Amino acid sequence: MTMTTLSRQLRLVLRGEILVIQAKLAFAARRGSMLAFALLFAGLGLVFLNIGLFAWLSPLWGPVWTPIGLGLINLVLAAGAMVLAALAKPGPELQLAEEIRAMAGETLEAEIRSVPLLGMLGGGGGGPAAAGLLVPAMSMIIGALGKRRKQSGKTEG
Numbered sequence: 001m002t003m004t005t006l007s008r009q010l011r012l013v014l015r016g017e018i019l020v021i022q023a024k025l026a027f028a029a030r031r032g033s034m035l036a037f038a039l040l041f042a043g044l045g046l047v048f049l050n051i052g053l054f055a056w057l058s059p060l061w062g063p064v065w066t067p068i069g070l071g072l073i074n075l076v077l078a079a080g081a082m083v084l085a086a087l088a089k090p091g092p093e094l095q096l097a098e099e100i101r102a103m104a105g106e107t108l109e110a111e112i113r114s115v116p117l118l119g120m121l122g123g124g125g126g127g128p129a130a131a132g133l134l135v136p137a138m139s140m141i142i143g144a145l146g147k148r149r150k151q152s153g154k155t156e157g
Contacts, residue, residue: 006111013104014142050074108138 050070057066 009111010108010138013108046074 053070054066057069060066061069
């Protein structure tokens with residue numbers, strides 16, 4: 001594999017990664033806005049449910065114990081939601097994404113070692129083993145370029 005082919009391949013991989021990330025972010029934004037809208041209506045429903053329960057329990061429990069009881073019920077519901085949120089674990093998608101990232105890094109490292117000039121940098125020809133540093137350095141450069149694009153997009157908009 002020549003340097004030109006390697007650089008073209010690397011650019012295609014990076015473009016593909018950027019497109020996947022943009023698509024995932026757009027989907028997450030849409031899903032997040034829909035979830036916020038649903039939570040708004042759920043909150044309104046809870047308020048009206050509390051008002052109805054207050055009106056129904058007020059003659060039974062009295063003016064002091066009704067708000068105390070409803071407040072305690074709401075606190076128990078909130079604690080239950082917090083426990084469920086604390087126990088939630090990431091799904092198998094995260095593990096799959098990490099495996100794909102590791103496999104892509106290993107493949108890129110093998111390709112770098114197969115190129116004669118870069119192979120010497122990667123320890124292929126008895127040179128220092130810098131391939132372990134080359135891939136993280138490329139990742140940092142790509143991340144910096146992505147941050148620069150985001151910052152320039154913020155200042156323009």
